[in-house]
Amino acid sequence: MSIDVGARLRSVRTSFGLSQRELARRAGVTNGLISLIEQNRVSPSVSSLKKVLDGVPMSLAEFFTLDLSTAPQAFFGTAELVELGNEEVSLRLVAAKRPGRQLTVLHERYAVGAATGEEMLAHRGEEGGVVVRGRIELMVGGTTRVLGPGEAFYFSSQLPHRFRNVGREVCEIISASTPPTF
Amino acid sequence: MSIDVGARLRSVRTSFGLSQRELARRAGVTNGLISLIEQNRVSPSVSSLKKVLDGVPMSLAEFFTLDLSTAPQAFFGTAELVELGNEEVSLRLVAAKRPGRQLTVLHERYAVGAATGEEMLAHRGEEGGVVVRGRIELMVGGTTRVLGPGEAFYFSSQLPHRFRNVGREVCEIISASTPPTF
DNA sequence: TCATAGCGTTTAATATCTTAGACAAGAACG
DNA sequence: CGTTCTTGTCTAAGATATTAAACGCTATGA
Structure with missing residues (x-):
């Protein structure tokens, strides 16, 4: 069928956290038009669609290139994180299935005395995080x-590095690295 | 008044060798509309623009992604070929600067008056070659x-194309096909 | 020379989009 | 409980896109 412009626009608008009226105000059109377009009750002219997208902002090329099926999931429940670690070190990966991801975001959990290994880690990219x-x-x-x-770290992953839980309780860290290693 | 829809459409239409009426017939719209759109006298609705592009065919995403300034070079003079070979085997590279090339060259021979057929060819991929x-x-x-x-060609095979020997002797060309067979 | 066919453009009528404003439903607050 | 926001939807009137048909032009050929 003919390119679901309505669904595309609604997806774009909501992903930017805008109401129909707010987007209309930014774009210089009426909220009613946004509503009608999103319901596919009308097929907007290219010029008005461009005005609308200017309010986001987004180009026409980007708009029509959007892949709705891979609608980026923005929120992940605990059960939606993918467990990658072992008994000693738990690594819960955020947005594991997202293609083209440029970041690895991890919820790390170290058992008492646990470490990332005897050897030092070293790989391309950068990483940082905060101890929870x-x-x-x-x-x-x-x-x-x-x-x-509350304390944090950020360094080039090329530098040899190692994590080790030296406390008397489980240690949790939220970390991020790029390019994605998982 | 950015995004010159009219110029884009005219560029697309002429590159496919279609008249306004022929494109209109394929798209199921009137030739007058094509004319008005190309002159930017109107801003077409997304639905009608899509109908028009369906007649080419081309997607809305491709249409708005088009870079009018970088029209791919289709013809190359003798001086525009890059010599890569040696005394034994001469390799004159066509479209050397074209990024993302994916071709393998073949050898064809056309009898006097021979052609690739009455119909225009159009298929996926790219092809190029040299007249020997x-x-x-x-x-x-x-x-x-x-x-x-010594002269040469290189173009996207999606563009309708046809070869015909209009000389008085056998014609030899070195042609290429895609995807690469070597 | 006239006729025919193709091209892109223009115009009047019609179809569709777009606006301005009102409507109902839900949430926050006193 | 109302009051007052907000949200998305709907409708009639106005603006614009689209059609159908004609125009002027160029080329071709009898």
């Missing part, structure tokens, strides 16, 4: 430091 | 040109 609970010993390059809740 | 001997008339899109020894 417990205490983690982080070695980066030649430097070692123990981080507690 | 004789003269060949090549139609690509809306353009026709007679090529002689």
